[in-house]
Amino acid sequence: MNTKGIVTFLLVSCCSMLMLAVRVQAQVTVTGSIVDKDNRLVLPYASIFNKSTGKRTYSDKGGFYKIAANARDIIVFSFIGYKSDSITVSQVTGTETREIALVIEAKQLHGVEVNSRYTPYQADSLERREKFGYILDLPNHKLAGDNTPQGAGIVFSPFTRYSRKEKQKREFKKIYAKAEMQKYIDSRFTPLFVSRVTSLKGDSLTHFMQDNYPDYNMLRELNQEDFIYWITDKYKAWAKKK
Structure with a gap:
């Protein structure tokens, strides 16, 4: 490899390492709590799903959660008996704190009538x-x-x-x-x-x-x-x- 080729190789390698470092530094930690919107009670073991990366975790017994993300990632929050909600990560680096207030699903008033496959x-x-x-x-x-x-x-x-x-x-x-x-x-x-x-x-x-x-x-x-x-x-x- 001549001198010009060596310089080109080094430049490409440096650029690749720099881009990798930027991606690592750009990761955001999204954290906060998940509560019932009406009574503000915490929701333990709720599902937190990063739709963009496929990563999933769930809140602890106190309703607190933490998940890794990148800017513009979509995070979906779900809990049994509640309507799911989602947010879009706005920060580029650091910690983004978001409290999530989920709304309980209205009780259905239908009876036990059977449709084509399931009740x-x-x-x-x-x-x-x-x-x-x-x-x-x-x-x-x-x-x-x-x-x-x-x-x-x-x-x-x-x-x-x-x-x-x-x-x-x-x-x-x-x-x-x-x-x-x-x-x-x-x-x-x-x-x-x-x-x-x-x-x-x-x-x-x-x-x-x-x-x-x-x-x-x-x-x-x-x-x-x-x-x-x-x-x-x-x-x-x-x-x-x-």
């Missing part, structure tokens, strides 16, 4: 399962202290380092399962359906439903006819007290 509840459930499958499909691993060897000479447990994330994952699965149960109840125990059975309206209907919210396991075993009888019996007892 509305089934369709919603499949959509939720697809959205949060990235964490629901992860197997549970041992936590620190779960059959971890103890005694002299043990310097580091392979589970201790990841216990925090493992606990968060397990907690999310519990939250998801509880939300699915509630959504199933709400898909059958709707104001429209209960009003048809009891003829209650307005505040009376609301109070009756609050006082007689059905159990998930019981409701799973009841067909629609038996469920109507159950509501009727509860209404008769409730009306006597009133």
Whole structure:
């Protein structure tokens, strides 16, 4: 290689290294908290997805999150039972702090009518399962202290380092399962359906439903006819007290 070729090679190498350094320095840390817009309560284990890079994480127990991004990246925030929201990263470097306030999804008033393939509840459930499958499909691993060897000479447990994330994952699965149960109840125990059975309206209907919210396991075993009888019996007892 002659002198001119060596100089050209060095210039190209320097430019490449400079461009790589700029890209590394340009990374932004997007951080903040995720809350319920109406009551300002924090939302733990919410999904934070960088749509531009494919990276994903979730908020901690206090609703705080942190994710790496670049300028103009789109970050999507999701939580069970809430409408997803997104932001576009505006900074070029450093830390960008953004509080995210998610809006709860309105409860659907439809009953259990079946469409061509799925009931509305089934369709919603499949959509939720697809959205949060990235964490629901992860197997549970041992936590620190779960059959971890103890005694002299043990310097580091392979589970201790990841216990925090493992606990968060397990907690999310519990939250998801509880939300699915509630959504199933709400898909059958709707104001429209209960009003048809009891003829209650307005505040009376609301109070009756609050006082007689059905159990998930019981409701799973009841067909629609038996469920109507159950509501009727509860209404008769409730009306006597009133």
